[in-house]
Amino acid sequence: GAVVSQHPSRVICKSGTSVKIECRSLDFQATTMFWYRQFPKQSLMLMATSNEGSKATYEQGVEKDKFLINHASLTLSTLTVTSAHPEDSSFYICSAISGRSDYGYTFGSGTRLTVV
Amino acid sequence: AQSVTQLGSHVSVSEGALVLLRCNYSSSVPPYLFWYVQYPNQGLQLLLKYTSAATLVKGINGFEAEFKKSETSFHLTKPSAHMSDAAEYFCAVVYGGSQGNLIFGKGTKLSVKP
Numbered sequence: 001g002a003v004v005s006q007h008p009s010r011v012i013c014k015s016g017t018s019v020k021i022e023c024r025s026l027d028f029q030a031t032t033m034f035w036y037r038q039f040p041k042q043s044l045m046l047m048a049t050s051n052e053g054s055k056a057t058y059e060q061g062v063e064k065d066k067f068l069i070n071h072a073s074l075t076l077s078t079l080t081v082t083s084a085h086p087e088d089s090s091f092y093i094c095s096a097i098s099g100r101s102d103y104g105y106t107f108g109s110g111t112r113l114t115v116v
Numbered sequence: 117a118q119s120v121t122q123l124g125s126h127v128s129v130s131e132g133a134l135v136l137l138r139c140n141y142s143s144s145v146p147p148y149l150f151w152y153v154q155y156p157n158q159g160l161q162l163l164l165k166y167t168s169a170a171t172l173v174k175g176i177n178g179f180e181a182e183f184k185k186s187e188t189s190f191h192l193t194k195p196s197a198h199m200s201d202a203a204e205y206f207c208a209v210v211y212g213g214s215q216g217n218l219i220f221g222k223g224t225k226l227s228v229k230p
Contacts (some may be wrong), residue, residue: 006159034217042161043206043222093159095218105150105218107159 001027004096006108013084013115021079021111023094029074030096035067037108038091048076084115118143122221130229135179135194137224139207142188148210149190150218151181154204163205166190172210177201200229 013019023033032051036044040086048064050056050071058064066088067081077096081088094108123138141147148167152160171183172190183191190207207221 004159009157010160041225043220046219049217091157095160105162107152107160107161109159110157 002096002098002104003105004030004106004108006094006111008111009109010112011114013113015049015085015115016083018080018082019084019113020095021081021092021113022110023077023079023096025075025096025098027108028098030077030098031074032097033071033077034095034105035069035079036093036095038093040091044093045078052102059113063085081113086114089113089115118147118211118219119210120207120219120221122205122207122224124224125222126225126227128227128229129197131199132196135192135197135201135226137192137205137207137226139181139190139192140188141190141209142209143209147211149181149183150179150208150210151175151179151190152193152208153177153204153222154206160206165190197226198226199228199230202226 005024007022035047037047038044046059047062048056048058048069051067052071052074056069071077093110095105149167151163152177154160156175163179164173166173166183174180179194183190204223204225206223208218210216
């Protein structure tokens, strides 16, 4: 089955530093990847949609200069949280879909980011 | 705006009892519907999905859901709860075709009492 690997699973960083989160589709080519943010005891909020080889589409209210998304290949998308602040602490989850129309959304295991 | 509503942020059942988690969608056009389960500090695992085929959908771990257009509902059920079913459950919809964005409900936390 389709597998999405997300790394790291947990990261702690200092305020002002940048953190990169990787999302890889292991056994399929992901034409589209999604990045979500989840606050404690809340649902997933879509941050942005990335398509391979083009700029990401950000949801309203998401700072594109703070949350840099790169989808350079059909198997890898990265989310970089720049100049992180404690309020950026959250659970980030990626999702990928292939070009097949079987409505297959596969999720990564998530990254717990803590900014201190 | 298109949305999905999950009634009840927390549902508690006894082990062996029926599980019923409610989900309603808002659209005049039937969307594609999904149920996901999330365990603490983990990603989402697909339980089942409705993609305009059979209205009664069977998923993993004994769960099933029935699409009812007249009620705009897609409730998740399991005849007999198991302790391992305790988790957060999310209903999600896709509008606009297979490449559309998933829109999630707020989630329902299921607790199972021994």
